[in-house]
Amino acid sequence: MISPDGERSEDRLLTPAARRAFPEDMAARWLRACRKLEQYGYGDAVVTAYTRASPAIAEILGPEISIDLVERISTVTIKAKRKAGELLPWAALKAAERLRNERLFRSWLGVIERFAALAPESVVSVLEKMDRLLAELNVSRFEAWVLAGVRSAGGDAERRLRFFTFADPQAKRWLQRESGEVSFTDLERRLKAYLIALWRLRVPIREPSPSASEHARRRVSFDRGLILMPPAFPGYRGLQAEEVFRASLAHVAAHFMYSREKFALRSLKPLQVAIISLIEDARVEHLAMREFPGLRRLWLPFHIAQSSGASTAPILLARLSRALIDPGFEDASGWVCKGRDRFFERQDEWESPHISREIGGLLGNDLGQMRVQFNPRTYVVEPPYRDDNMGLWDFDDPDSSDHEEAELLFESVRFAQREDDDTSSPDREREKQGEDDEVNRAALSSEAYQDEGIPVARYPEYDYVTGRERADWTTIVEFQPKPGPAGLIERILDDRPDIVNRITSLISSALVGRTERLKRQTEGEYLDIDACIDAVVSRRIGVTPDPHVYATMRRRHRDLSVLVLLDISESSKDKVLGATATVLDLERQATVLLAHAMAGLGDPFAIAAFCSNRRDEVRYYRIKDFDEPYDALARSLLAGLEGGLSTRIGAVIRHAGVDLAGQSSHRRLLLIVTDGEPSDVDVTDTKYLVEDARKAVLTLAAEGIDTFCVGLESGGDSYLSRIFGRRNFVQIDRLERLPERLPMLFLRLTS
């Protein structure tokens, strides 16, 4: 393009724009730079891009920096190939337009240079998106985002590319974070509390799945028993973002309170569906505002439709929305006015959802006759706080009827996805690290999962007939527990907030390590005045005074380890009378709450489950050991427990005893949850295993390990008191109360 001999080509380069940008002697320097770039030999495309973009950059930031750009293009091109060199001048122009400041522009160039060295393969995709990126991020945020991508890939170029092409959803998430958008997780707790305060409404709130379409992720969505909340509303920052989340939830809650039956879709057209939904939105909002007039102040600021303008369907719908909530809004459109009049005429019937259907249907017909364009594919409900209305309609979809199951499915899919995610992008330098590590562990364990157990120990069994122990009679086989959906555990905690809160407050009162005043001591820091007076009184009346006249303050502290042993024999599969849950479900719930309490107290604890299949296969499942954290893995193993086989409890008590004996705490407690009498298929004498278990408990007691049993079978008193002693067991007669009783019992046992 520029030939060494060509005066004419230089003339061609010096377009009027270039002459303007590079006055006088600058023009010569710029031409020299162009020639230099050409001599580097990156190809014509790079040179052309530079010669075209650099005058515009010079216009904005001055000629110097535009000329210096050549060297930067060179370094980037060497590292990241020609395509990058070709894109850089245009990206630089975008950056110049966005930043409009030489210092910022230079630091932006620095970032790009470093980025080209770190992730040459991704430079092109980032440069292509520069305008959009810089629209959301300033330079330092941009750098932070770039580094997040580089680090999260951990040196794997393919993963990096996935990140920077936005194929990895993490990229978007980090972008939102860096751009300072408030994400729902920051506000989740307070907003949930808000719903409870207003309506006592407790609904699980989840993020829409990352695979959902962009369109589906822009608005809040709900269905029976579940709210899907976008992680962020782009464009809303700070307090505004908080308000839009709050407004969304209040609106969805209004649906939960006042939209009862779903509307049948039948043969309605998309436009009619949109209008009926709109009227329904207004109806539930008005009902909610009757109860809580202040909600109008929450919702109204989002209605920004103007009273005139183009008569396209989305605009008319937004105007109607506003007309229905804003008493001061006057609309020019006859259709909007008609909608408003119809709606308010029937104020007394607002309680009934049928009016939405009626008024909406009518307005839909009118709008249809006005031949207004409506494209259901691009239509997004306005204002942004309103939901996508999917929850209002019955799509005759058999899958959606059993929501419980659908949600379970969703949960398990999510768990699997998290495992996958882990292989692609753990961002080790960010705060999510801990969580990622947990998932890492979970992923590892599922690989290592095996169906065969490993025999680990043999224990004697006590024969009451001979009065002796039979050596090496039982074999403990440790099985690797199967991981289950960890979401199940979270849901248990979610579902029982009352108990969780009660436990938490009990924990904190137990944790504070309250000082305790010890009175009437033989020695201490100060005189116990009551005791002194007593002593003086005693002396006066001529009796020997009690020498315990001192008092002292002491801080209570806990020094205790607990092993929780769960019976998962066949009988634990039984349904609890009058409930849908099985005994095992309740055991699991109880253990989750208990583990919550123990983790909160910081007591070292272990969880194991057991069942047996004859004496040579007493199965022992380690859910969590003393030295392991109570993390996602432990929770998923707990969720995956399944019942089966028999209850040979003595051997298990001995095995657990060995574990506990290794703990150096002052008090060691074995807490057994069992639902039936000890039994096994190779034992016919019912007394035999009971006596053996009793012997095992006594052996543990001799080693200073306390055993406590929670019996779940009514009428188990006889054998439970035989095995554990009269004071060392409780009988839970109403099984459904186990989840709340177990943690309380534990706290009482150990306080």
Next chain:
Amino acid sequence: MNLDEYRIDQEPYYRAIGNEITLFEAAFADRMPMMLKGPTGSGKTRFIEYMAWKLGKPLLTVSCHEDMTASDLVGRFLLDAEGTVWNDGPLTLATRYGGICYLDEIVEARQDTTVVIHSLTDDRRILPLEKKNEVIKAHRDLQIVISYNPGYQSVLKDLKESTKQRFGAIDFGYPPTDIEGEIVAHESGVDKKAAAQLVNIALRSRNLKGHGLDEGASTRMLIHAGQLIVRGIPLGEACQVALVLPITDDPDMRDALTSAIAACA
């Protein structure tokens, strides 16, 4: 000695919710020990003051706490220049001279302390003072009344069965909304409408009990908010001062409450 200084001269304001006044009068006729259960600020103490006034009996109130010993109730020897003197505790005073002995928040006291009332709360009606080697036969006007908040602490702090079963009980919940509004309006002087708003706000906070709050806003708190409103403070701020800030330090709960208050008015 008489307990005139413990008598209540002026009628305290008490708005009956059910037939608790009749019930208490009947119990008093037989000097049956009574237990008033209910959350804080629900009117237990006001009720017993009202009853003491209505029945014309002295009222001896003891606020129980963890470090309280039996001597704090029964009395103790104190030293003076001459040697030791016995000093009657409030329980002993009420037993000797007749009156209602009201043990407020009894669960706060240790269990070994509360057993001293056992001999007074069954048909023996005596109080042995071991240290003085004396047994007091209860005055015919002695009635033991305890109050008790069956709240969060009840697992670790609970009454012994043997204590519980000596008492009859009256349950004090929060009053129904219209009556609560009436009480708030009377006690604070706000108008009916503002009182109704305050009660509505209180219901929101009570919904959060167990979901981040240990206890919802009590009637007493509403009265405080009402008093601020009467002094010209706007509702929102009055609720911040009297309700949101005292009730929790958790920023999320404060935010939820504040927003709920905004929704109510």
